[in-house]
Amino acid sequence: MTSGKVLRRLRPVIPVALISGIIILAAVMLLVSKNFFVSRLNNYFKEVVMMPMLASTSIFLQDSVYVLNMGSMAGAVAFMIPIFAAIGRQLQEAEVVSRDVILASPLKARHVLLGDFIVNLIIVPAVLIIASFMMIPAAITFYLTPQAIALIFASIAIANLSGIWIGVMISSYLYIRETTERMKTLFKTLLGVAGVAMGIGFFFLSSSTMPLNLWFLPSTWVGNVVHFAVTQSNIAIAKINYLYIAFPVYPDGWTSLALLVMFTFLVVLAGVAYASKVSFIETGGEEVTVMVKGENWFYRAIRKITPTPLNIMLVSQLKEFTRRMDNIARVATVLVFPAIIFLMRGTMQTNVFQGDAGWISFFSSFTGVYIMYIMMAGVLLPIMIVPYTFVRNKDVLWTIKKTPAGVKLMVHAMFLEALILSTPLAVISAVMFYLALGGVTGNPATVLATMLFLVAVSSAITVGVYAWRPVFQEREIGHLINFLITMILTGITTGVMLILSVVPWVLNLIPSMTVLNGIPWLPPSASIVLAFMLVHLEPVSVPVRIAGIAVSLIVGGVAAYLALKKGVEKLEAYE
Amino acid sequence: MAIKTRGLTKFYGSTLGVKDLNLEVSSGETFGFLGPNGSGKTTTVRLLNCIIKPTSGTAKVGGYDIVSEPEKVKRITGLLPETPGVYEKLSAREFLEFIGGLYGVPEDTLKRRIDELLEFFEIEDRGDELLEGFSKGMRQKVLLASALIHDPEIVFLDEPTSGLDPFSSKMVKDLVKTLSSETNKTFFICTHILPLAEEVCGRIGIIDRGELKEVGTPEGLMEKYGAGNLEEVFLQVTGRRVTRDMLELV
Numbered sequence: 001m002t003s004g005k006v007l008r009r010l011r012p013v014i015p016v017a018l019i020s021g022i023i024i025l026a027a028v029m030l031l032v033s034k035n036f037f038v039s040r041l042n043n044y045f046k047e048v049v050m051m052p053m054l055a056s057t058s059i060f061l062q063d064s065v066y067v068l069n070m071g072s073m074a075g076a077v078a079f080m081i082p083i084f085a086a087i088g089r090q091l092q093e094a095e096v097v098s099r100d101v102i103l104a105s106p107l108k109a110r111h112v113l114l115g116d117f118i119v120n121l122i123i124v125p126a127v128l129i130i131a132s133f134m135m136i137p138a139a140i141t142f143y144l145t146p147q148a149i150a151l152i153f154a155s156i157a158i159a160n161l162s163g164i165w166i167g168v169m170i171s172s173y174l175y176i177r178e179t180t181e182r183m184k185t186l187f188k189t190l191l192g193v194a195g196v197a198m199g200i201g202f203f204f205l206s207s208s209t210m211p212l213n214l215w216f217l218p219s220t221w222v223g224n225v226v227h228f229a230v231t232q233s234n235i236a237i238a239k240i241n242y243l244y245i246a247f248p249v250y251p252d253g254w255t256s257l258a259l260l261v262m263f264t265f266l267v268v269l270a271g272v273a274y275a276s277k278v279s280f281i282e283t284g285g286e287e288v289t290v291m292v293k294g295e296n297w298f299y300r301a302i303r304k305i306t307p308t309p310l311n312i313m314l315v316s317q318l319k320e321f322t323r324r325m326d327n328i329a330r331v332a333t334v335l336v337f338p339a340i341i342f343l344m345r346g347t348m349q350t351n352v353f354q355g356d357a358g359w360i361s362f363f364s365s366f367t368g369v370y371i372m373y374i375m376m377a378g379v380l381l382p383i384m385i386v387p388y389t390f391v392r393n394k395d396v397l398w399t400i401k402k403t404p405a406g407v408k409l410m411v412h413a414m415f416l417e418a419l420i421l422s423t424p425l426a427v428i429s430a431v432m433f434y435l436a437l438g439g440v441t442g443n444p445a446t447v448l449a450t451m452l453f454l455v456a457v458s459s460a461i462t463v464g465v466y467a468w469r470p471v472f473q474e475r476e477i478g479h480l481i482n483f484l485i486t487m488i489l490t491g492i493t494t495g496v497m498l499i500l501s502v503v504p505w506v507l508n509l510i511p512s513m514t515v516l517n518g519i520p521w522l523p524p525s526a527s528i529v530l531a532f533m534l535v536h537l538e539p540v541s542v543p544v545r546i547a548g549i550a551v552s553l554i555v556g557g558v559a560a561y562l563a564l565k566k567g568v569e570k571l572e573a574y575e
Numbered sequence: 576m577a578i579k580t581r582g583l584t585k586f587y588g589s590t591l592g593v594k595d596l597n598l599e600v601s602s603g604e605t606f607g608f609l610g611p612n613g614s615g616k617t618t619t620v621r622l623l624n625c626i627i628k629p630t631s632g633t634a635k636v637g638g639y640d641i642v643s644e645p646e647k648v649k650r651i652t653g654l655l656p657e658t659p660g661v662y663e664k665l666s667a668r669e670f671l672e673f674i675g676g677l678y679g680v681p682e683d684t685l686k687r688r689i690d691e692l693l694e695f696f697e698i699e700d701r702g703d704e705l706l707e708g709f710s711k712g713m714r715q716k717v718l719l720a721s722a723l724i725h726d727p728e729i730v731f732l733d734e735p736t737s738g739l740d741p742f743s744s745k746m747v748k749d750l751v752k753t754l755s756s757e758t759n760k761t762f763f764i765c766t767h768i769l770p771l772a773e774e775v776c777g778r779i780g781i782i783d784r785g786e787l788k789e790v791g792t793p794e795g796l797m798e799k800y801g802a803g804n805l806e807e808v809f810l811q812v813t814g815r816r817v818t819r820d821m822l823e824l825v
Contacts, residue, residue: 290705292666312676316662316669323664323705395660399721401626402654403677404646575587575627 022125025132026149029139065238067138068227068249071152074131075222078160082123084191086167087174109172110275116168124160131156135226142230151229155222155260162218162264165271218263221256228253306416309405313413317389321417327388331421378454378498379490381422381429386462387479389417393472397574407572411467415564418459426455454497457556458490464563465489467571493559500552577602577729577761578623582632585618592618594785595632600778602728605755605762607776609769609805611813615785616765617657620731623763624654637728650678653727657734657765659714663707667698667717670706671724678725685724692720696746711738719747729761730754736771744771751775769805779805783813 107115135152138144174187214220227249228234234252238245251259295303299318303311321327391397391410400406430448465486471478578600585592593615600606610616621627623636625645633640639647661670668689675685693699696716706714715738722730732751736744752775754760766772772779773793780790789796789812793805802808 289708292669292703292705309676309679312673316665316673319669320662320664391660392663393660395656395658396662397660398621398626398656399660399674400677402624402649402652402656403674404649404679406677409677573628 019125021129022132022153025129025136026153029132029136029144029149064142064227064231064236067142067230068223068236070134070138070223071226071230072217072219072223074134074156074226075159075219076217077130078127078156078222079163079218080194081127082120082160082164082167083170084167084194085123086120086164086171087187087191110272113168113172113271113275116171117165120164120168123164124157127160128153128156135230138226138230144230148229148232151257152226155225155229155257158260158264159218159222162267165264165267169271169274215250218260221251221260221263224249224251224256225253225260228256302420310409310412310416313406313409314416317410317413317417318420321389321421324388330384330388331425378426378451378494379458379487381425381455382418382459382462383483383486383490385421386414386418386459386466387471387482389414389421390466390470391472397470397472401572401574408568411463411564411568411571414463414466415460418463419456422455422459423452426451450498453553453556454494457497457560458486458494460560461490461493461563462486464567467564467567470571470574489559489563493555497552497556500548500555576600576635576638577604578606578634578636578763580623580632580634583619583622583629583634584631585615585622585627586630591615591785593622593782596782596787598780598787598790600761600763602761603755603759604778605751605764605776607772607779608763608765608782609767609772609779609809610765610782611767614782614813616782617733618785619782620654620657620733620763620765623648624652624731625649650725651728653722653725653730655715655718655722655730655732655735657737659711659718661706661714661717664705666703666705667693667709667720668702670717671721674721675724680725688724688726689720692723695750696720712740712743715739716743719750727760729763731763731765733765734768735764735766736768748775769809773805781809781812788812 131152224234227236234249235246236249238247295315299315302315302318305311306314391400400410427448430451465482469478469482469485471482576599578598580596580598583596583598584594596615596619608616608619618627622629623634623641625641625648628642633642635641636648637651639651641648662673665673671689671692672685675688680688689702690699693702696719698713698716701709701713706717709717715735719732719735722732732747735747735751739747748771751762751764755762755775762775764772764776776793778790778792779796781788781796789808791799793808796808797803797805800808800811802811
């Protein structure tokens with residue numbers, strides 16, 4: 001039933017955009033390489049603005065650890081993304097029906113697998129685009145020839161191809177084995193942990209001054225090839241506290257490329273052997289009936305504490321969330337973040353922060369990380385939970401909308417649910433972080449209270465965003481858009497709150513560091529010590545601190561109230 | 576008058592849902608709303624249940640305005656939606672408690688009513704099973720129970736026998752007949768299963784492309800169109816017919 005219908009031809013937008021993206025990024029990498037205008041700009045600054053001594057040092061020695069680390073990270077992304085995607089796709093059971101249709105055709109299993117592989121090749125340009133972004137800083141610093149860019153892209157694409165082939169194999173194996181719910185949960189948890197670990201790895205590697213020496217990993221081989229392509233050398237240079245240390249890249253660039261090609265060749269051979277034996281006829285249904293036995297003390301307590309009918313909605317929402325094993329796996333994944341930070345502490349202390357001012361550097365870095373962590377926890381905990389507390393399809397929303405005040409109750413229940421689920425996670429995370437960093441964190445009670453308030457505010461904002469822009473299917477792109485909107489809104493709000501309340505002295509960092517960075521004749525360690533002292537000795541009066549906390553609470557409260565109110569209004573009007 | 580619409584119109588952007596709908600359904604009546612897929616039946620039901628808002632026009636349900644008094648309308652109506660939307664990780668009993676609670680049914684009454692409905696729909700032995708394990712027909716039964724949990728005056732059934740086996744379909748027909756004869760409930764049944772309408776509805780309306788084409792008793796309409804059954808009336812009103820050319824294409 002339409003009028004004024006607009007007809008449009010379906011165009012292959014995505015492949016065209018991806019291929020164009022690679023070409024554009026390759027061009028950007030070439031343009032920003034030193035041989036073009038950036039080199040002129042660099043030379044101008046070095047010769048005219050900066051001191052001649054520093055300029056001459058920088059010309060001959062260039063820190064190349066970033067290239068090694070980002071190359072390895074790009075290799076890991078290229079290798080792991082198709083595997084993640086393949087497992088995730090199988091666990092979602094999104095394509096079971098379509099595969100049944102394919103299997104009903106006279107195609108052989110190896111044709112189906114080959115088809116899967118070809119379809120997944122669309123990941124290659126996407127990965128190359130991601131890798132290009134990671135490599136742009138290297139392109140700015142080093143001279144990149146078209147051959148170097150081609151070598152970088154080739155090594156990443158080769159790693160990507162082996163990842164895709166392994167992903168297809170794993171996916172078909174999971175399909176044939178008809179994995180149980182428990183297995184699926186385990187896989188999902190592992191995926192989540194791997195994803196978080198990669199994210200944290202990226203964060204630390206991007207700022208690390210030393211490479212990871214894991215020579216046996218394909219991602220390291222990619223890193224070594226990329227390093228060779230960028231620097232045209234198998235000697236890496238690390239810059240630690242104004243000292244340049246040279247060390248050989250192992251295995252060297254060409255050996256790494258050979259290893260990468262051999263590895264991919266072996267993976268393909270193994271896959272072909274597997275495809276010739278595999279058969280899909282083993283699939284069968286697993287029927288499980290789950291019975292519910294009364295309500296536990298937790299739900300009974302919620303029913304008593306919260307008013308009716310909000311308690312009815314809240315308890316039902318909580319049951320719907322907590323009875324899904326994948327949600328429990330997600331919640332568990334959140335705790336991986338502080339745990340990894342905890343484990344990485346030792347490595348960071350010995351490898352990264354060396355030299356005379358090592359302890360100061362370690363101290364200030366972790367203060368920064370800690371502040372960032374509180375913000376991230378405040379923002380991320382609700383984002384990781386709220387999308388899965390939302391109704392799973394429109395039909396359920398219609399059922400809720402049919403009841404009197406159903407939408408308002410649902411939004412408020414989602415907010416309370418996010419709070420209930422996030423609070424223990426926030427407490428555990430804060431305690432783990434406190435144990436890892438000890439005295440750096442300041443008063444733990446204050447920090448915990450702040451974190452809980454941040455979680456409350458960001459829960460309200462995230463719920464408001466989801467009510468404003470409902471997304472029903474788990475794999476929809478809408479989640480990404482909501483994630484970005486929420487990150488921006490919550491990041492701004494919680495950032496302002498944090499600066500105003502907990503660490504007003506952090507504002508002193510900005511002028512102190514800026515001033516000190518402009519005094520290059522001070523000894524390196526002295527400048528850091530002086531910065532630290534200036535930052536901490538700057539007095540912050542009690543009334544200012546109290547006013548900061550008060551304004552912070554008001555900012556958070558108003559943001560939370562507006563988010564929920566507007567969310568209810570939009571969802572009530574949703575059609 | 577249970578339902579009264581005047582010029583009720585709904586557009587989704589530039590797409591027409593329902594246009595200028597003028598309809599009256601009396602209290603206690605069982606009204607069949609027939610139409611092909613995409614004709615505007617579900618849009619009408621969503622409008623009358625205050626799930627969506629009209630672009631123009633008005634309607635009163637149970638004497639309450641659907642735009643200015645939506646909460647009052649929702650309290651006196653029950654809805655079986657076309658596609659079942661349930662919380663899959665709740666048991667049938669928990670789901671009925673959930674819906675009944677949202678309609679404000681007192682706790683004691685709610686427990687008794689849930690037992691009655693589970694027994695009536697012959698699912699009392701599966702009341703504590705999670706809904707995710709239910710077949711489509713079983714879910715339909717739970718949703719029917721949820722539509723009746725708060726004892727509404729007006730019941731909207733959108734494709735009530737969709738996905739049900741013949742036995743369950745008969746049960747739904749019997750339920751509608753029994754409730755309409757023994758109580759003063761009004762039934763508004765959307766369907767394209769014509770024998771169902773013929774059997775249980777006192778009056779029917781035929782909607783096509785968003786516009787109401789005909790209203791009358793099944794007998795009256797058959798007489799008007801010189802048809803032997805409601806199917807022929809339906810095809811004539813909607814202008815659709817299965818031709819030999821179409822059959823040859825299959």
